[in-house]
Amino acid sequence: MKKKLLVIGFVWPEPKSSAAGSRMLQLIVQFQQQGYDVVFASAAKTSDNTFDLSSIKVETQPILLNDSSFDLFIKNLDPDIVLFDRFMTEEQYGWRVAEQCPKALRLLDTEDFHGLRKAREAALKRNERVSTQHMQNDITKREIASIYRCDLSLMISEVEIEILTQQFNIDESLLYYLPFLLDPIPQEATNLLPKFEARQHFITIGNFLHAPNYDAVLYLKQTIWPLIRKQLPKAELHIYGAYKSQKVTQLNNNKEGFLIKGFAEDVNEVMKIAKVCLASLRFGAGLKGKLVDAMQNGTPAVMTTIAAEGMFGNSKPNGFIEDKPEAFAKQAVELYNNVEVWQQKQQNGFEVSKQRFNNLAFEADFSTHIKTLYNDLKAHRELNFIGQLLMHQTMQSTKYMSKWIETKNQ
Structure with missing residues (x-):
């Protein structure tokens, strides 16, 4: 039996x-x-x-x-x-x-x-x-x-x-x-991901019912995104997440490039075309699914210490870890503009996914x-x-x- x-x-x-x-x-x-x-x-x-x-x-x-x-x-x-x-x-x-x-x-x-x-x-x-x-x-x-x-x-x-x-x-x-x-990512699959030149804009994602995610979006809106947008006036931040409420929807501002997209039917499709993922969590616990999604789709990230907690062990992160808004914005711009740094952080993400979250291990x-x-x-x-x-x-x-x-x- x-x-x-x-x-x-x-x-x-x-x-x-x-x-x-x-x-x-x-x-x-x-x-x-x-x-x-x-x-x-x-x-x-x-x-x-x-x-x-x-x-x-x-x-x-x-x-x-x-x-x-x-x-x-x-x-x-x-x-x-x-x-x-x-x-x-x-x-x-x-x-x-x-x-x-x-x-x-x-x-x-x-x-x-x-x-x-x-x-x-x-x-x-x-x-x-x-x-x-x-x-x-x-x-x-x-x-x-x-x-x-x-x-x-x-x-x-x-x-x-x-x-x-x-x-x-x-x-x-x-x-x-x-x-x-996680299932191991075949080398052939990573080779097929869009390259640096084919990607554009920033992305963040997370269920809006989860209080840390909503706070992170507010923090981006009020503090971090204006600093990034000042240096990259044509860039956009695409915000995805299930269960968007009226208070979330009203944060949308086309003029500022701050776009509330709502539920993503396939996170991989929206993540792999973005150039940089932003994980601006100020409180929370556990591991962050948005960073796993970013790593598996070859999207480097800028994240807070809270977001990075427990993710990397002794491995190198798939981006930059910053808590101060000015430093966070500066590294986001650096990742967005510098192809060599971007490629290195992308490779770090592939290694972390393989070394730390391989289900076979x-x-x-x-x-x-x-x-x-x-x-x-x-x-x-x-x-x-x-x-x-x-x-x-x-x-x-x-x-x-x-x-x-x-x-x-x-």
Whole structure:
């Protein structure tokens, strides 16, 4: 009998809308290659951008919040592994999984460290440096509690593992580094990408519902783009992203060359014809999908330290890392005008993609790690006493609150 993986999603995957959607599909493929049948369940509504999971042989199951129908569903499914796509999903369903399928391995894909993102946002609003005080927020506490309750958390960034182990003393046995998992780019494909002379304009991309992305666009509009435009009066900045609202649309200004393009049906098509990608994030966490898209399409970038975090390791970046607006704009102009610098940064991007995010480099170790953990699950959980403690308390408080809500809704 084939092994079964249940993914419980806070949302249905939208790989064309967000890096989180692409990440989820990468994880599903990894487990399918390990021989798992995959079922994806979510209480969220679908949208026009929802990926057709049946096209990759994944069964889907709508579920309800605070409803005991989930208990019957998961008990009948009896999965070997349950993967929560965010800590909020684990909060809702983790106690039910533990109660109905106690032998199932519980995995958490953090996507990014939400508490870190929240801390940086709070510090930015107060014009302060991020400190321990900022990190002591409710999101951090909830997320770390979720990490303890799960058997293993998949971390997309080495930087976040360092923060969790050093600042919060989380045991490394509860964390596993698994970044973006990309197919190798054949040399023939890179040779076919448009050259420097065939490209024009700047690009940035990101889901507008994601607060760091909206802030980054505002920062470009108000501070950085005027500095670039002053030196390159004919250049344009093309801004792509799903779910553009009225407040985003009204930023469009043809006269300034600041163009809100909205949803990109194919990110590769718009990225490969741009000359330079701008990643002006001032807060956030995890790895930045826009930089991965840029590297795979041979588009050098100018980025902030936040944007670059966790991307490059000891490798050379596919562009310049600058936090001051004047320096950011200066390097953007340099990349735009200097073909030799542009080509070198492009090559750096190809190397980073190959050396740091090649899925073939992670498959075997990830598969072995999951098998070992599954076989030694009882001993692993005994060593995680804090997790046992939090699961006990959570199963009591969350369980009865959920049952109260369910009764109230009847």
